[in-house]
Amino acid sequence: MSVPKADPKSRIDIDAQLERMAQELRAYLELDPIMIGIHTGGVWVAEQLHDRLGLKEALGTLDISFYRDDFTRVGMNPEVKASHLPADVGERHIILVDDVLHTGRTIRAALNEIFDYGRPASVALAVLVERNGRELPIQADVVGQHLELGADQHIKLAGPDTLRLDIMEVDN
Amino acid sequence: MGLLIQGGHVIDPINGIDGRKNIYIDNKGFVVGIGRAPKGFKKTRTLDVRGQIVCPGLVDIRARLREPGLEYKATIESETQAAVAGGITSLCCPPDTNPPIDTPAMAQMIQQRAWRFGMAFIYPVGALTRGLKGDLLSDMAALDESGCVAFSNALQPITDTRVMRRAMEYAASFDLTVLLHSEDPWLHGDGCMHEGEVSTRLGLPGIPEAAEIVGVARDLALVEHTGVRAHFCQLSSARAVAMIAEAQKRKLPVTADVTAHHLHLTDQDVGSFNTQCHVLPPLRSLSDRNALRRALKSGVISAVCSDHQPHEPDAKLAPFSRAEPGISGLETLLPLTLKLVEDGMITLADAVALVTSRPAAILGVDAGHLGVGATADVCVFDPDAEWILSADDMISRGRNSPFLGWHLRGRVTHTLVGGKIVFSRSPSD
Amino acid sequence: MRETDLQIDADGQLLHFLTTEGLHKDLMLSILDTAESFITIGKREIKKVPLLRGKTVVNLFFETSTRTRTTFEIAAKRLSADVINLNPQYSSTSKGETLLDTVRNLEAMHTDLFVVRHGNSGAAFMIAKHAPPHVRIINAGDGRHAHPTQAMLDMFTIRAHKGGFEKLRVAIVGDIMHSRVARSQIHALTTLGTAEVRVIAPRTLLPAGIERLGVHAFTDMRGGLEDVDVVILLRLQRERMSGALIPSEQEYFNLYGLTEDKLAYADKDVIVMHPGPMNRGLDIDSAVADGAHSVILPQVTYGIAIRMAVMALLMGGQAPQSRPTRRTRRPATTGRRRG
Numbered sequence: 001m002s003v004p005k006a007d008p009k010s011r012i013d014i015d016a017q018l019e020r021m022a023q024e025l026r027a028y029l030e031l032d033p034i035m036i037g038i039h040t041g042g043v044w045v046a047e048q049l050h051d052r053l054g055l056k057e058a059l060g061t062l063d064i065s066f067y068r069d070d071f072t073r074v075g076m077n078p079e080v081k082a083s084h085l086p087a088d089v090g091e092r093h094i095i096l097v098d099d100v101l102h103t104g105r106t107i108r109a110a111l112n113e114i115f116d117y118g119r120p121a122s123v124a125l126a127v128l129v130e131r132n133g134r135e136l137p138i139q140a141d142v143v144g145q146h147l148e149l150g151a152d153q154h155i156k157l158a159g160p161d162t163l164r165l166d167i168m169e170v171d172n
Numbered sequence: 173m174g175l176l177i178q179g180g181h182v183i184d185p186i187n188g189i190d191g192r193k194n195i196y197i198d199n200k201g202f203v204v205g206i207g208r209a210p211k212g213f214k215k216t217r218t219l220d221v222r223g224q225i226v227c228p229g230l231v232d233i234r235a236r237l238r239e240p241g242l243e244y245k246a247t248i249e250s251e252t253q254a255a256v257a258g259g260i261t262s263l264c265c266p267p268d269t270n271p272p273i274d275t276p277a278m279a280q281m282i283q284q285r286a287w288r289f290g291m292a293f294i295y296p297v298g299a300l301t302r303g304l305k306g307d308l309l310s311d312m313a314a315l316d317e318s319g320c321v322a323f324s325n326a327l328q329p330i331t332d333t334r335v336m337r338r339a340m341e342y343a344a345s346f347d348l349t350v351l352l353h354s355e356d357p358w359l360h361g362d363g364c365m366h367e368g369e370v371s372t373r374l375g376l377p378g379i380p381e382a383a384e385i386v387g388v389a390r391d392l393a394l395v396e397h398t399g400v401r402a403h404f405c406q407l408s409s410a411r412a413v414a415m416i417a418e419a420q421k422r423k424l425p426v427t428a429d430v431t432a433h434h435l436h437l438t439d440q441d442v443g444s445f446n447t448q449c450h451v452l453p454p455l456r457s458l459s460d461r462n463a464l465r466r467a468l469k470s471g472v473i474s475a476v477c478s479d480h481q482p483h484e485p486d487a488k489l490a491p492f493s494r495a496e497p498g499i500s501g502l503e504t505l506l507p508l509t510l511k512l513v514e515d516g517m518i519t520l521a522d523a524v525a526l527v528t529s530r531p532a533a534i535l536g537v538d539a540g541h542l543g544v545g546a547t548a549d550v551c552v553f554d555p556d557a558e559w560i561l562s563a564d565d566m567i568s569r570g571r572n573s574p575f576l577g578w579h580l581r582g583r584v585t586h587t588l589v590g591g592k593i594v595f596s597r598s599p600s601d
Numbered sequence: 602m603r604e605t606d607l608q609i610d611a612d613g614q615l616l617h618f619l620t621t622e623g624l625h626k627d628l629m630l631s632i633l634d635t636a637e638s639f640i641t642i643g644k645r646e647i648k649k650v651p652l653l654r655g656k657t658v659v660n661l662f663f664e665t666s667t668r669t670r671t672t673f674e675i676a677a678k679r680l681s682a683d684v685i686n687l688n689p690q691y692s693s694t695s696k697g698e699t700l701l702d703t704v705r706n707l708e709a710m711h712t713d714l715f716v717v718r719h720g721n722s723g724a725a726f727m728i729a730k731h732a733p734p735h736v737r738i739i740n741a742g743d744g745r746h747a748h749p750t751q752a753m754l755d756m757f758t759i760r761a762h763k764g765g766f767e768k769l770r771v772a773i774v775g776d777i778m779h780s781r782v783a784r785s786q787i788h789a790l791t792t793l794g795t796a797e798v799r800v801i802a803p804r805t806l807l808p809a810g811i812e813r814l815g816v817h818a819f820t821d822m823r824g825g826l827e828d829v830d831v832v833i834l835l836r837l838q839r840e841r842m843s844g845a846l847i848p849s850e851q852e853y854f855n856l857y858g859l860t861e862d863k864l865a866y867a868d869k870d871v872i873v874m875h876p877g878p879m880n881r882g883l884d885i886d887s888a889v890a891d892g893a894h895s896v897i898l899p900q901v902t903y904g905i906a907i908r909m910a911v912m913a914l915l916m917g918g919q920a921p922q923s924r925p926t927r928r929t930r931r932p933a934t935t936g937r938r939r940g
Binding site for chain 3: 371373490
Binding site: 063065066067071074075076080081082083084090112113115116117118 | 614634635637638640641642645646647649650651652913914916917
């Protein structure tokens with residue numbers, strides 16, 4: 001297992017980004033959307049947005065472990081959590097929230113899972129960071145920040161008390 | 173014309189020999205001199221066995237050859253070859269062949285088959301009851317005439333106590349020896365291993381010690397009543413040993429044997445359903461095993477046998493209770509007995525006696541000694557040779573042994589039957 | 602090889618699920634936790650997740666048990682596996698196909714997971730021992746030896762009602778001798794740190810040396826049930842009467858059948874469990890079976906989730922590990938691996 005090195009200089013203050021995302025998401029409020037965060041970082045971001053937007057419907061959480069496309073290779077996540085969606089998603093508008101959009105595979109899995117709960121009217125994707133490295137035709141509707149990172153760089157969200165983005169170099 | 177076995181350490185308990193001596197064998201296959209060459213001995217061949225032990229060929233009181241009836245497991249040819257590879261030159265074949273040895277023709281057929289191959293000599297054991305069915309007596313006198321050295325019902329119980337009494341009385345009339353596998357069949361039930369913590373853990377039906385104790389008690393009472401010469405086969409429990417000891421103390425004509433595996437394994441070795449440890453009677457507790465070892469030292473048990481039961485691989489590739497019981501034991505009888513010397517339980521001379529002269533005495537056969545005039549059935553072994561039992565190296569058709577992978581000490585280098593070298597292993601093998 | 606060594610790989614991951622004996626506590630807890638997350642799936646509109654898509658699960662039931670087989674079948678189907686149910690006719694006396702032959706023929710059909718029920722103790726272990734490396738085995742009951750998924754279901758039920766195990770007194774009542782469920786429960790309970798495990802039965806139904814498994818044995822209900830928090834009843838097969846193990850149904854029910862009177866010896870918040878099918882009027886009085894302490898029915902609903910959890914844990918990560926890619930590595934501080 002490689003040990004990632006945190007570089008303090010690459011820390012990014014995310015408050016402004018969250019605020020900007022909330023601004024953009026206000027346009028969706030008239031659709032009475034359900035907000036769903038993807039475990040774990042996506043839930044933290046969603047909690048912040050949910051607060052700022054003052055959504056009445058409880059925040060939904062999604063654990064995509066059972067939908068991962070690399071399950072047979074890497075196995076069961078030992079910390080798998082149950083998914084909790086607040087209401088019937090059928091014909092509802094959904095704001096799906098994640099921390100980082102990278103390959104797009106997590107979002108693919110999340111969409112599949114949501115559709116097993118029902119047929120939503122629409123799904124919008126909000127991410128704190130959109131980085132390069134997409135492997136699927138998936139794009140975000142609301143983005144906190146765009147980042148160009150090297151193949152050996154990894155960005156992660158630390159939380160949940162104070163959210164913080166760290167960019168690490170991953171040793172090969 | 174003669175063979176000289178030169179420079180070996182000769183152990184012959186019957187003749188009280190325990191030292192370095194030459195052995196002289198004539199062209200008819202008899203021992204003609206020990207220590208000094210007899211007059212006129214013409215040596216044509218010398219077997220130099222310096223550093224090795226020379227003892228009488230081993231006498232195995234119980235080995236199944238699977239012929240006739242179960243030739244897909246093994247044959248007389250394959251198993252008498254395996255026997256001599258283990259230093260065994262005489263063995264007793266129990267009557268539970270198919271058909272059973274309950275007619276003179278069967279007894280003779282088995283002996284003739286063995287003679288034809290010229291390896292180990294077979295002493296058939298006749299059926300005590302016809303077809304081993306436990307109701308009608310077999311023609312014991314005729315079977316005795318045709319070479320049966322003793323009578324037994326093998327593992328088939330004689331549940332009718334009156335039939336057992338008659339069988340013993342009849343055998344006693346003709347001074348015949350009965351071999352008893354004493355066990356209460358109802359307490360055995362569907363059991364397949366020793367009843368205790370391990371059987372409980374594995375959820376395997378157990379055979380309580382009481383099954384053996386009740387069986388031995390009944391048969392001892394009948395031995396006392398009938399006066400028959402009785403030999404109790406493969407004792408497995410401490411309590412049964414104590415009962416035999418008590419009977420011997422009261423001068424009842426009883427002897428007993430134990431299998432080599434019961435001296436080294438316990439029910440713990442069944443581990444996780446190791447079918448190689450599925451044997452009957454079952455491997456019992458450590459204290460039982462220790463009692464069996466002590467009984468060798470005290471003389472209560474006077475023979476160690478292989479209870480050889482070769483199987484095809486499929487016989488053991490089944491859930492434990494469905495796997496067939498038994499061990500392919502011919503090739504490990506000697507090293508496992510020698511291991512008791514290493515463990516400090518018995519002397520080397522005792523170990524040799526337990527697999528040669530004493531089983532021969534139980535059966536009343538002329539074997540297991542090397543005195544002048546004796547048939548030259550000889551086992552030569554290297555007491556220091558260390559080896560690992562591997563299935564590939566086994567001669568027996570059955571490779572079923574819980575001792576596969578064990579480090580053993582003491583290995584047969586030459587075996588002579590009737591003065592002829594029927595087996596030899598070069599030191600590099 | 603020890604059975605418990607065969608079911609765990611070098612990294613402590615489950616390869617097969619054969620017995621609860623020797624399983625690490627953390628692994629048992631992770632089975633329970635994983636099952637927890639599968640419970641919600643049964644409540645959704647589409648009760649399926651794609652975890653085992655493309656995998657073939659064979660329910661190989663040498664002993665018929667519609668109930669257990671159905672639970673495994675539903676579990677496998679909810680994980681999107683293809684399921685085949687087989688009840689091979691196999692007898693020890695027939696010199697034809699051996700048990701391993703049967704299994705090997707099925708392996709050749711690209712089976713990924715066998716769920717094995719067999720009347721002989723050790724059957725699942727033997728199959729696992731001879732299985733090729735990519736094939737997984739779940740023991741769905743072997744002779745009197747083990748029934749680990751049933752035991753984990755019972756642990757799930759106990760945890761759901763009692764929160765944990767450390768403070769509990771648990772009594773298992775009935776035919777311990779012939780019960781694979783009891784053996785698996787005992788190992789699971791002791792591993793999970795249960796304060797006291799008791800077994801209650803007449804001596805004819807208590808196997809030799811049962812105390813060595815870490816339990817206290819009682820022959821009377823009054824002493825055995827005193828202050829217990831959980832009572833687990835075992836089904837008594839009616840053929841035990843003919844084996845001279847118990848005299849009559851009436852005497853058994855009088856002495857060991859769970860009635861409200863006897864239940865009064867237990868803690869006031871006691872729960873009563875029965876792996877089913879129940880013999881009302883023999884193992885249990887209807888008033889107790891249908892009473893406030895009974896958790897007999899909810900157990901069935903947890904059964905599917907437990908079997909899904911075990912299947913998911915076994916089948917994950919079973920493909921040959923390719924060279925680690927950047928994405929399979931992750932910072933040690935995050936709980937999740939993300940794509």
